[in-house]
Amino acid sequence: MAEKSLPVSAQPRIVIVGGGFGGIELAKRLKNKDVQVLMLDRHNYHTFQPLLYQVATGGLEADSIAFPLRKIFKGYKNFTFRVAEVQKVIPERKILETSIGDIKYDYLVLATGSDTNFFGQKEVEHYSMAMKTIPEALNLRSMILQNMEEALIEQDAHIKDSLMNFVVVGGGPTGVELSGALAELKMHVLPNDYPELDINNMDIYLIEGSPDLLGSMSATASRKAKDFLEEMGVTVLTNVRVLGYDGKQISLSSGQSIPSKNVLWSAGVKGSIIDGISPDMLVRGGRIRVDEFNKIPSLDCIYALGDVAAMVSDEYPNGHPGVAPAAIQQGKTLAKNLLKIINNQQPEPFKYNDKGSMATVGRNKAVVDIGKIRFQGVFAWFVWMFVHLMSLVGFRNKVVTFVNWVWSYFSFDRGTRLIIRRFSRESMTEDPLAK
Numbered sequence: 177m178a179e180k181s182l183p184v185s186a187q188p189r190i191v192i193v194g195g196g197f198g199g200i201e202l203a204k205r206l207k208n209k210d211v212q213v214l215m216l217d218r219h220n221y222h223t224f225q226p227l228l229y230q231v232a233t234g235g236l237e238a239d240s241i242a243f244p245l246r247k248i249f250k251g252y253k254n255f256t257f258r259v260a261e262v263q264k265v266i267p268e269r270k271i272l273e274t275s276i277g278d279i280k281y282d283y284l285v286l287a288t289g290s291d292t293n294f295f296g297q298k299e300v301e302h303y304s305m306a307m308k309t310i311p312e313a314l315n316l317r318s319m320i321l322q323n324m325e326e327a328l329i330e331q332d333a334h335i336k337d338s339l340m341n342f343v344v345v346g347g348g349p350t351g352v353e354l355s356g357a358l359a360e361l362k363m364h365v366l367p368n369d370y371p372e373l374d375i376n377n378m379d380i381y382l383i384e385g386s387p388d389l390l391g392s393m394s395a396t397a398s399r400k401a402k403d404f405l406e407e408m409g410v411t412v413l414t415n416v417r418v419l420g421y422d423g424k425q426i427s428l429s430s431g432q433s434i435p436s437k438n439v440l441w442s443a444g445v446k447g448s449i450i451d452g453i454s455p456d457m458l459v460r461g462g463r464i465r466v467d468e469f470n471k472i473p474s475l476d477c478i479y480a481l482g483d484v485a486a487m488v489s490d491e492y493p494n495g496h497p498g499v500a501p502a503a504i505q506q507g508k509t510l511a512k513n514l515l516k517i518i519n520n521q522q523p524e525p526f527k528y529n530d531k532g533s534m535a536t537v538g539r540n541k542a543v544v545d546i547g548k549i550r551f552q553g554v555f556a557w558f559v560w561m562f563v564h565l566m567s568l569v570g571f572r573n574k575v576v577t578f579v580n581w582v583w584s585y586f587s588f589d590r591g592t593r594l595i596i597r598r599f600s601r602e603s604m605t606e607d608p609l610a611k
């Protein structure tokens with residue numbers, strides 16, 4: 177298919193696939209330089225993934241954590257954006273196959289982020305819920321509320337149990353935050369909304385395959401997060417793996433089976449890879465191996481950054497952590513390097529500045545590790561809120577989120593528990609934007 181309605185320019189064209197943290201930073205740093213920048217994304221907005229769990233649990237509206245990509249780049253003279261699903265790269269011809277036709281590039285940057293990894297467990301993938309995108313978070317919100325509504329009218333005690341039991345799989349930051357938010361719903365919101373239900377029958381489980389929660393953080397953070405969750409009534413099962421899930425019952429390696437229609441999967445990620453990137457270019461976690469300049473070694477003029485890329489080194493044998501600062505910092509360095517490469521100068525190797533990590537469990541409960549400094553509890557929670565508020569894209573989003581948080585803090589309420597569109601598995605598989 178021929179290239180449609182793209183500006184013609186004598187400048188080299190840099191195509192960025194993905195308007196996530198990395199892609200945005202890269203495009204911003206190329207503002208009004210002597211290059212033509214074309215960004216492609218399947219959505220017309222940027223998603224602030226760290227707060228997806230609040231959308232899923234009725235704490236925030238989806239549009240508080242999304243921001244239109246066109247608005248970010250308003251006034252950029254050398255920038256074009258198109259909504260497009262990129263399907264394939266043909267490196268020999270320097271062409272991308274996309275849902276809006278073929279697109280030529282001089283330099284290509286893959287900033288496609290990551291997908292949920294179900295480790296080949298097809299049945300688990302079909303029946304459980306992932307949470308990497310806004311449509312998925314909204315599906316999750318609808319499912320939680322729909323199942324509570326169903327529990328209300330269900331006569332069979334076993335089915336009622338399965339509608340009210342929640343199993344979160346994966347004890348990383350997402351799993352910890354999600355199970356904490358569910359525990360808060362159970363404590364403060366659902367008893368008021370569903371007075372006819374015995375909310376004590378709602379059990380929340382967090383399943384983690386390794387010995388500790390928050391494996392990438394310090395032992396203190398990990399222990400404290402577990403204590404916080406247990407205080408909030410979450411059953412934390414470590415060293416336990418999921419063997420199967422048929423939509424009604426989840427079986428665990430401990431021999432236990434839990435009846436649940438609410439299994440939320442946050443146990444793994446893999447690089448979001450397009451066709452044309454061959455399996456031998458991938459490393460552990462399905463990420464694309466790149467050199468210290470973010471270039472894919474065997475391909476001319478093709479780069480990858482952020483979650484989809486793995487810059488393997490002695491210090492980071494699995495690549496840098498899949499977090500927003502790593503993607504942003506790579507975007508910043510790669511912008512400088514692409515300009516240098518175009519001008520036949522020597523690029524500079526990327527150096528990661530680890531700013532620490534944090535996770536929240538619930539009201540007044542968070543854990544923070546910054547280098548050797550570790551703290552937990554109320555102060556950590558305020559630090560977590562401040563950092564996330566400041567990182568949100570868009571002034572309006574910051575204000576709306578701040579007001580929501582203050583309101584929830586004093587009222588113990590969550591204002592957005594709406595079933596705007598009913599969730600059904602069929603709509604999820606049919607609609608590509610449900611991804």
Ligand SMILES: Cc1cc2nc3c(=O)[nH]c(=O)nc-3n(C[C@H](O)[C@H](O)[C@H](O)COP(=O)(O)OP(=O)(O)OC[C@H]3O[C@@H](n4cnc5c(N)ncnc54)[C@H](O)[C@@H]3O)c2cc1C
Nearest residue numbers: 194196197198217218225226262288289482483498499500
């Ligand atoms: C639930 C959750 C919580 C998180 N919490 C934190 C946190 O607290 N702190 C932190 O630092 N990090 C957190 N992360 C990780 C962080 O969000 C990622 O590391 C970061 O988003 C990676 O940025 P990226 O630019 O590589 O990709 P992304 O931000 O994922 O962006 C990728 C973009 O590519 C687009 N895309 C993908 N494939 C295609 C295609 N084929 N065609 C067109 N477009 C495509 C997508 O639509 C998306 O816009 C969290 C992630 C999740 C899922």
